[in-house]
Amino acid sequence: MKVYKFGGASVKDADGVKNLVHVLNTVGYKDTLVVISAMGKTTNALEDVIKNYFQKDPAFQSSIQEVKKYHNSILLDLFEDDSHEIFEKVDGLFNELKGFFDRNKSPDYNYVYDQTISYGELLSTTIVSAYLNQVGLTNTWLDVREMIKTDNYYRRANVDWELTGNLIREKVNPNVLNITQGFLGSDPNNFTTTLGREGSDYTAAIIAYCLNGESVTIWKDVPGVLNADPRYFENAQQLNKISYTEAIELAFYGASVIHPKTLQPLQGKEIPLLVRSFLKPTDPGTTVGRGIGLEPEVPCFIVKKNQILISLSSLDFSYIVEENISEIFRHLSTYKMKVDVIQNSAISFSVCVDDIYNNIDQLLQHLKAKFKVSCTKDVALYTIRHYSDAAIKQMESDKEVLLKQLTQQTVQMVTK
Incomplete structure (x- = not known):
């Protein structure tokens, strides 16, 4: 079975x-499962709905209406008959x-986030499935929340692999075209969970792993995996082939084309990952697989914006030892910080973090009780x-470098 993933763009x-129909007709859809993300910027729009709900903003109802208006405009362009059952479903x-907002009593932002944000994928797959049926691509719509089971770590849930595998094999008919949602799962109480932003790629990998899939294809608006994000770097080059190991490294450091968790299950069963253009579906794109190196061998550039650099030293100028480092990481874990770089010397410790859950002020308050703390945001x-001297020089140009770290294959620098 082949698994295709189509993102919001x-x-x-x-x-x-x-065009999705054109892609399926061009490359084939026999024995295929299609994972689809929320349409366009719907996830961002629903995040505004959640913010307005918690802030009791008068714009709350109108922000929901904007999301509905956007989807209705797509419906009207796809379905000539406004009495089609899809309008009632939407x-x-x-x-x-x-109704969820009317009934909800929970003050837990992360729980409310997951229950709300899931409607982006439910809407997109419902609409696409109906349109495919209308144009003759008969398909089965599946609720991924009935297949991917997780814990209740809302917004970044962990998969129960054994239960998930059993459910996927039970519910997916591999001999038909299947449509399902990316990004979503459900906890033991059947409340919706999410797998982290951009988690639809991960969904495709989970399903392929559980079904011993032939391949996973991520359809994007770029020709394949590039050695740099063209939004931030000039002269980006396409990478034709990448090993699993190299792709995992790139994903870990923040390369946006592949979700960090996507590659691990695929590598376990040596399922190839293809990244191809939905604008040019016959082009080969990039293949990620076992033992195929990096082709061509060029430096790969990654940037993560809106990071926070925290620098710590002891209040009495004593050494930063294992006990101190253990305490620092305990606080980082408690406040759910995504750690991207660490660097320490005898009397100082620096860490660059991604404050996904907006807990930085609480973290700093705890750290200041034991350490001298400086914090640089944004x-x-x-x-x-695979850096070169020229690549490093290019990166440092016109920037204030606050932290720099080199290993044999990788250089990282935090800049202002």
Whole structure:
């Protein structure tokens, strides 16, 4: 079985949905499962809905209406008959969403986030499935929350692999075209969970792993995996082949094309990952597989914006020893910081973090009880894999380097 994943950019409007049909007709859809993300910027729009809900902002209802208006405009472009059952189904999903807010008593932002944000994927797959049926691509719509089971670590849930595998094998008919949602799962109480932003790639990998899939293809608006994000770097080059190990390294450091968790299950069963363009579906794109190195061998550039650099030293100028480092990491774990770089000397310790859960102020308060603390917000973390002197010089140009770290294959620098 083949697993295809289409992201939000590929289905951002009616033309995108029609192009998805073109891709399936071009490359084939026999024995295929399609994972689809929320349409366009719907996830961001639903995040605004959640923010307005918690802030009791008068714009709360209108922000839901904006999401509905956006999806209705796509419906009207796809379905000539406004009495088609899809209009009622979409209305039903929005009524469910409003009903959740009316009933909700939980003050837990992360729980509310996951229950709300999931409607982006439910809407997109419901619409795409109906359109595919209308144009003759008969398919089965599956609720991924009935297949991928997780713990209740909302917004970054952990998969129960044994139960998930059993459910996927039970519910997926590999001989038909299947449509399901990316990014979502459910906990033991059947509350919706999410796998982390950009987790739809991970969903595709989970399903392929559980079904012993032939391959996973991620369809994007770029020709394949590039050695740099063209939004931030000039002259980006396409990488034709990448080993699992190299791709995992790039994903770990923040390369945006592949989700960090996606590659681990695929590597376990040596399932190839293809990254191809939905604009040019016959082009080969990039292949990620076992033992195929990096082709071509060029430096790879990665940047992560909006990072926070925390520098610590002891209040009495004593050494930073194992006991101190253990305490620092305990606090970083407690406040759910994503650690990207660490560097320590005899009397200092620096760490660059991603404050996904907006806990930085609470973290700093605890650290200041034991350490002298300085904090620099809104820094950028640059990483170069397979660096050269010229690549480092290019990266440092016109930047204030706050921290720099080199290993045999990788250089990282935090800049302001």
